[in-house]
Amino acid sequence: MNASSWGVLALAVCAWPLLAQVGAPRWVSAWAAAPCGVAEEEPHFDDTQLGDTTVREVVHLTASGLAVRVRLSNTFSTQPLVIDAIRVAPAMKDGEIDPAQSVELKSAGKSQMTVAPGKWLVTDAANLPVEAGKDLAVTFYVRGKVSQPSVHYMALQTGFEAKGDQTNAAKLADAKKTPLRLVVMGVEVASRTAPYTIAAIGSSTTDGAHSSPNQNRRWTDDLWRRLQEARGANAPAVVNLGVSGNRVLHAGRGGWGPVWGDAAVGRFNRDVIAQPGLKYVVAFEGGNDIRQPGSGAIPMEESVTAEQLEAGFKLMAQAAHDRGAKFIAGTITPFEHADKNRAEDPRWEKTRTAFNEWARHSREIDGVVDFDAAIRDPEHPARILAKYDSGDHLHPNDAGYQAMADSISLDLFQ
Structure with a gap:
C-alpha cells in the first residue's frame, strides 16, 4: 500500500463512527477492473490522450452500501496523474445523472488529488447510499495533459469523454463515447449486507x-x-x-x-x-x-x-x-x-x-x-x-x- 493510501485509510477510520451509527458496515469491493499496459497501436489509443477532459464511467455494483470510495490507478505511467475533480452519482440512461444526487470525492480532504507514477490511490469515503445491481456514474476531470493513463481495454460498458470540467453536469455536452475504462479501477462500499x-x-x-x-x-x-x-x-x-x-x-x-x-x-x-x-x-x-x-x-x-x-x-x-x-x-x-x-x-x-x-x-x-x-x-x-x-x-x-x-x-x- 502506498503512502497516499495509508492517509486515505486513516481518514476512513476517522469517518467510521459516522458510518457505524447506522449499523456495522464493512468495506468490500463492489466493482473492479484490472489496469492494462498502454499499447499505443491500440485502435482506441486516441481516447487515452486526456487533457482538459471530463471522463464519465458507468460501473455496475454488486454490493449495497452507506458510503463509497473509488480506486484510481496510475499503474503503468511514468508521470504523476493529477485529478482535478471527481464525483459519484447514481447513473441513469446513457450515462446521465441527477446533479442533486452527485457527491464530490476528496483525498486527504482535498478536491485535487495526485496519483504517483506506478501507484494507485483510494479516495476518502463519501456518504452516498448505493444499491447492489444498480449503476454508479464516476465522473472525473483532468486539466493537464495525460498521455498514458491506466487503461482497461474491454470495458463492455460505454463511457463518455468531453472537454472542460463537466463533472457535475447532468449530461456531458458534446461528448464522445469510449469503449475503454480509464483511471477508475475500483469502487468500494461500506456495506452492512454483503x-x-x-x-x-x-x-x-x-x-x-x-x-x-x-x-x-x-x-x-x-x-x-x-x-x-x-x-x-x-x-x-x-x-x-x-x-x-x-x-x-x-x-x-x-x-x-x-x-x-x-x-x-x-x-x-x-x-x-x-x-x-x-x-x-x-x-x-x-x-x-x-x-x-x-x-x-x-x-x-x-x-x-x-x-x-x-x-x-x-x-x-x-x-x-x-x-x-x-x-x-x-x-x-x-x-x-x-x-x-x-x-x-x-x-x-x-x-x-x-x-x-x-x-x-x-x-x-x-x-x-x-x-x-x-x-x-x-x-x-x-x-x-x-x-x-x-x-x-x-x-x-x-x-x-x-x-x-x-x-x-x-x-x-x-
Whole structure:
C-alpha cells in the first residue's frame, strides 16, 4: 500500500463512527477492473490522450452500501496523474445523472488529488447510499495533459469523454463515447449486507469477450445474479479482474506486440489481494499460455507445460491463503479450431486436459469450477458446444457464459 493510501485509510477510520451509527458496515469491493499496459497501436489509443477532459464511467455494483470510495490507478505511467475533480452519482440512461444526487470525492480532504507514477490511490469515503445491481456514474476531470493513463481495454460498458470540467453536469455536452475504462479501477462500499467479496482473475473469457455490451453478461455477472437470487441482500459481492490476452506465467500481448498486462502471478497481489473484503478467489486462465507461443510477438520459448501452469496456480493459491482467502481454480475451456492462421499443435490439448485433471483432484487448492465440462461438446471434447460458441471457437456467447456460471456450486462460497 502506498503512502497516499495509508492517509486515505486513516481518514476512513476517522469517518467510521459516522458510518457505524447506522449499523456495522464493512468495506468490500463492489466493482473492479484490472489496469492494462498502454499499447499505443491500440485502435482506441486516441481516447487515452486526456487533457482538459471530463471522463464519465458507468460501473455496475454488486454490493449495497452507506458510503463509497473509488480506486484510481496510475499503474503503468511514468508521470504523476493529477485529478482535478471527481464525483459519484447514481447513473441513469446513457450515462446521465441527477446533479442533486452527485457527491464530490476528496483525498486527504482535498478536491485535487495526485496519483504517483506506478501507484494507485483510494479516495476518502463519501456518504452516498448505493444499491447492489444498480449503476454508479464516476465522473472525473483532468486539466493537464495525460498521455498514458491506466487503461482497461474491454470495458463492455460505454463511457463518455468531453472537454472542460463537466463533472457535475447532468449530461456531458458534446461528448464522445469510449469503449475503454480509464483511471477508475475500483469502487468500494461500506456495506452492512454483503459479507465479503469474491474476486475472479483470468483472461478474455473472464473479461467477457463476445458477451453483449452494456448488458453485464460476463460469467461473473451471471454468478452474482445467481448468488443474489439464492441469498438476497446477503449475497457477497463479485468483482471481475480479467484482462484480455492475460497469461498465467508471462505478460499478455496483443497481436502487434505491446504488453497488455502483467502475468497473473505478477499482478495477483496488486489486482486481487488488495481488494477489500476478499474471501474467495476464482482463477480461470491458462489457455493463452498454451496456444499463444509461436504466434504474433510471442516466442516459442514461452511455451508451458501443465506442470508449469500448476506451479503458477499454486503460487496464487498460497498468496490467497496468506491473505486468509480461499482459492478456487477453473478448468480451461476448449479452443480447437480457434487458430485459423496456423496448424494446431496436438500438445495443446494434452496440456489442457492434464492441467484440468490436476485442478479437479488437487488438494493444494480449495475447490474447482469445471468450466470445461460446462461448455464443451460431448461428442468433440476439444471444442466448445455449438450453442455456446460465439463464433470464434474460443469465447462463449451469452448462453455459454450463463452455462459457465450455472456450473458453479454456490456451496463453494460459505
